[in-house]
Amino acid sequence: MGCAEKDVADAVRAAAGVVRRHRDELVNLDRPIGDADHGENLGRGFAAVVAALDAGVPSSPGGVLEVVAKTLISTVGGAAGPLYGTGFLRAARAVGAAEELDAATVAAALRAALDGVVARGGAQLGDKTVVDALAPAVAAAESAAGGGADVAGVLRAAADAAAEGAESTVPLVARKGRASYLGERSAGHLDPGARSASLLLRAFADHAAGSAG
């Protein structure tokens, strides 16, 4: 499979569809331990991303990721906007001017995204945030790439690890973001951001698998 700008753009469109279909789920996850807007925020952002891509797909995978980043930053707001925005921006920079993404580049982009999210938000593993999905996803992606997996394989490994990482947030007491105000009462709930991170990675993986198949 190729992974040129068009493929990346298609993967992003697929992710936007997933966000749209999971909007209410993400809103409802954000209700007991937040402010009931995570699905609305990402929905608004990814709708704008699709509109931006409809207006014209940039000429490189990194260019696509940069459009995603800037659009999310300027339309999402909340905690998710700057965090996902920074993540995509760092991924874009990691990818640079490459015309196609290979497995190693995808793993490097994920690592850069995670570093960006941590740099911006200051969360550590176990704080009950997106980081709890992203960090294991990056580790799994790197080891898959190291083991010779292709792009679809790297993304599948990342998505699997992210899903597990997201689930791991349920018993945690939040130490960052809005859920942290609840203290002990935040335990027993899935973190909406970890869930959305896992959904996005699954969407990318499914798209890569589909293109590959």
Added chain:
Amino acid sequence: MGCAEKDVADAVRAAAGVVRRHRDELVNLDRPIGDADHGENLGRGFAAVVAALDAGVPSSPGGVLEVVAKTLISTVGGAAGPLYGTGFLRAARAVGAAEELDAATVAAALRAALDGVVARGGAQLGDKTVVDALAPAVAAAESAAGGGADVAGVLRAAADAAAEGAESTVPLVARKGRASYLGERSAGHLDPGARSASLLLRAFADHAAGSAG
């Protein structure tokens, strides 16, 4: 039976008890076609009347009625305050300095009260107001007194007629007071003021019957 100031004061206290017990009923009658306060208003007023009488019973029946009037005027507010206040004030004047009330004086006092209510509020029979209870009550009282009934008999006749008069308001479309804003939608409801007038007359009649027996 005598009907001196103490008897009138006791009758008023009895009426206050009836108002208290029917507070919620009168509030609820005032809910669909008014503003849900008639029982609260009269309850507040008659509680103040009892307090005034506790502080000292005037030396004539007319004096008692005047205290009732002034206390209702200064504590009830709403439509009921000035209307009942004026009614009791006119009754007090009709009774004058008499030391005891006889059947004819009671009938005359009721007539004066009705005239006062009509002068103040401008309602006619059939407008769905207190007048629909009071007017038949006065007619019945006058004919009972003319037929030789005693005070208890006059009041019983008045109370019976008032009860029927109050019931007659159910199908009426209100033309005075707050219920008139509803137009046709006011039909099908008992008028709270007519109901309270009938309750007061029944309390007086019961008290007179009890003292007589």
Added chain:
Amino acid sequence: MKKIINDPGTVVLDALRGMALAHPDLLRVREDPAVIVRAEAPVPRKVAIVSGGGSGHEPLHGGFVGHGMLDAACPGAVFTSPTPDQVAAAVSLTDGGVGTLLIVKNYTGDVLNFETAAELAAADGVEVRTVVIGDDVAVRDSLHTAGRRGVGGTVLLEKIVGAAAERGASLETCEELAHRVLDRVRSMGLALTSCTVPHVGEPTFALGEDEMEVGIGIHGEPGRRRVPVGTADDAVRHLLDPILEDMPLGEGDRVLLFTNSTGGTPLIELYVAHGVAERLLAERGVRVERRLVGPYVTSLEMQGMSLTLLKLDDELVELWDAPVSTAALRWGI
């Protein structure tokens, strides 16, 4: 019933005490009988403007006591007109020697109690005039009924007549001005939810999850009809159409548009509705020259809104713009 109160029996008095503490520069509160009085009352040689009505409509009327508006307000029990004693006390506490104008909303109770008070005041030698406000187009005007209710127009009338009195207008002038405002002001309201009167403890009326009551009274009295909750455009049309039917306005007419929350409707919705109303008026060529947007005539926590339109002329604009310093309206000072 969920309310931040200590006792339904003392809620009005407790609120008055809190109000006195909150606004020591503007007003004083007399407790028995209850009256809210402008801090510097009586103002010598100024016509006193006195209003009042049931409590539960805050900031009406106590929030409008102060320079350029009311000299006193008489707060009755919740949704119950004040007693004559209160009004008489207000008149005597604010008498500046040149007469008093009583501003009364047209409800049987208010009219009768103020009437009695006016008789008492006249007996005390104060020259008293009374103006009765009936601006609610939801109620059909008729001599055979209680007539139109006084609602949102009250605020505008109190502001404008208060400004004239502050400038030294005579009692006659104030009275004439009040009637001029009355001729030119119309209102209508709607409710999305009921309110709960503290001494009742349950909602005054029940509305279905998708219903609203159009033509609602400010005490939760039922309105003209129930309709499904629609868009903000629908809601505004339900209010504006009957107003404009009653008081036709068109190309070049100048108005003050007052978009009022009945309490529970938040400002974000009120601004949405206000924007719709301005747009619909602009489409007819009506020029909105002044506005008031906020919760000024409320019915406790009721969700809903009302619109009031006042046809302006230069004099009314000038009086509206004149300085006012009260708890709820303040500008130019």
Added chain:
Amino acid sequence: MKKIINDPGTVVLDALRGMALAHPDLLRVREDPAVIVRAEAPVPRKVAIVSGGGSGHEPLHGGFVGHGMLDAACPGAVFTSPTPDQVAAAVSLTDGGVGTLLIVKNYTGDVLNFETAAELAAADGVEVRTVVIGDDVAVRDSLHTAGRRGVGGTVLLEKIVGAAAERGASLETCEELAHRVLDRVRSMGLALTSCTVPHVGEPTFALGEDEMEVGIGIHGEPGRRRVPVGTADDAVRHLLDPILEDMPLGEGDRVLLFTNSTGGTPLIELYVAHGVAERLLAERGVRVERRLVGPYVTSLEMQGMSLTLLKLDDELVELWDAPVSTAALRWGI
């Protein structure tokens, strides 16, 4: 969901348009990105004061744009912090050449978005300082968590710093003053009912008929605990005690007491609560010298209240009293 809106997707923009129409003398609205700007901005050689946050808290912040307070406010989606573009636009529209102070409530989203904006503005050559407000004692303060939320103290800080900027204070002075206010201001809130976010359509949380949530956040975030609804005295103690535990006050201390409605609680109840709070403070010898009572930091139609205490000194009193002319606060002008 019963709301007077046209579309949950456009409610913020529709409200902004209504707001612009309602206050043409005070402010202008830019739509894309959305910014509410003081009518006379940029004011040359005045430090610009810019704030913002999620919508649904009206009049916060747009209602405080005007002379003596904010130069611009950035309204996010309902309960969602604004984007960096909005803040950057606000900074460039209000830059008077002597720097900009960004006032940010401490929520992860607000902090991150304003941070990005500050980087953009600095790149544009505007000197920008940021002050982050965390005055909510319901949240335990800790370096390991998101820290205290910014709530009612925001209004007082915006007023006081706005007054200093209006008088020509430098960016450093404004920043120092903001930190001085922060050191001396504490808040806590409670809710009797939930609010309903338009894009959600259902209440954010469920409370039993006799329960209230103490320590509620202004976005309906759960608080410290649920307790039975009691008297107004109980409610006020639930708020005042933790504030005074965090910031002890006693004999002779001078304070501003801000009694705030979260939206659905009517003024009559708010005045009851305010009276209680003044009484409890007086019992401790604390001198309430200034007050603010009303719905200023709301959570849509949520019923509830918050208390904010600011420890005063002569300078803060003077800045509080300084003229202000905004949609929601206006005096002396």
